[in-house]
Amino acid sequence: xxxxxxxxEKLSLTFTPRVLDVVNESHxxxxxxxxxxxxxIMVSHVFEQKRLIARHRAVNECLAEELAGDVHALAIHVYTxxxxxxxxxxxxxxxxxxxxxxxx
Amino acid sequence: xxxxxxxxxxxxxxNILLYMKGSPKLPSCGFSSQASQAxxxxxxxxAYVDILLNPEIRAELPKYANWPTFPxxxxxxxxxxxxxxxxxxxxxxxxxxxxKESAAKNKPAGEEQA
Numbered sequence: 272x273x274x275x276x277x278x279x280e281k282l283s284l285t286f287t288p289r290v291l292d293v294v295n296e297s298h299x300x301x302x303x304x305x306x307x308x309x310x311x312i313m314v315s316h317v318f319e320q321k322r323l324i325a326r327h328r329a330v331n332e333c334l335a336e337e338l339a340g341d342v343h344a345l346a347i348h349v350y351t352x353x354x355x356x357x358x359x360x361x362x363x364x365x366x367x368x369x370x371x372x373x374x375x
Numbered sequence: 376x377x378x379x380x381x382x383x384x385x386x387x388x389x390n391i392l393l394y395m396k397g398s399p400k401l402p403s404c405g406f407s408s409q410a411s412q413a414x415x416x417x418x419x420x421x422a423y424v425d426i427l428l429n430p431e432i433r434a435e436l437p438k439y440a441n442w443p444t445f446p447x448x449x450x451x452x453x454x455x456x457x458x459x460x461x462x463x464x465x466x467x468x469x470x471x472x473x474x475k476e477s478a479a480k481n482k483p484a485g486e487e488q489a
Contacts, residue, residue: 323460331443338443344406345444347459363462366405369397 274306274337282313285333289352290314296346296365310346312362314355378435386449389422390481391474394436395446396427403427406458410446413465419478450477 272280279293292312300308311330318326326349331338338345348362376384386392391414397403399411414421426433426445437443440454448455450473455461464470 323463324454324456327456327460328441335443346406363459366409366458369403369405369408 391421417474
């Protein structure tokens with residue numbers, strides 16, 4: 272199974288999101304891996320009353336296996352349904368790579 | 376010094392500390408670039424550690440912080456978050472508040488603002 276698919280499966284199971292979009296942004300970055308950089312956009316009731324750091328920790332934990340493996344960057348944009356309406360379904364763009372992993 | 380002790384000391388001694396790839400002037404990663412840019416826009420001095428030059432910190436800090444990626448912003452000994460959280464807080468004006476409060480709290484005696 273592709274990493275992208277397993278990310279989608281795990282997040283769906285853990286957060287039962289209303290909105291889930293997993294974007295493979297690996298093409299924006301240097302390095303040979305085809306599945307190294309991902310962006311997760313997710314809307315779920317689970318995030319209500321939770322601070323940003325707690326929400327991100329929950330996502331990181333859910334994908335710990337992937338992050339310990341090939342996944343090198345994970346942009347996380349998670350909202351409650353109410354926040355999602357307030358921001359009119361918009362998410363920030365991810366930055367272009369500056370070649371950090373190449374020189375590392 | 377043991378790497379973990381080194382990390383703890385850095386976090387204890389620098390009230391605003393960014394672990395990043397590259398430096399604020401010459402960032403080596405888009406996420407680190409955005410994070411340091413937002414932090415600079417808060418208008419207070421901050422410390423940074425280039426983890427590309429410190430591979431042992433790069434390896435050790437994620438375990439200690441329970442946070443898998445970089446950049447990482449630490450304020451007053453507490454992990455605030457990575458790039459997405461820093462930017463989100465900056466857009467909401469929360470980051471500026473957190474940074475200004477920390478800077479005011481940690482100002483050396485005799486340098487209080489007029």
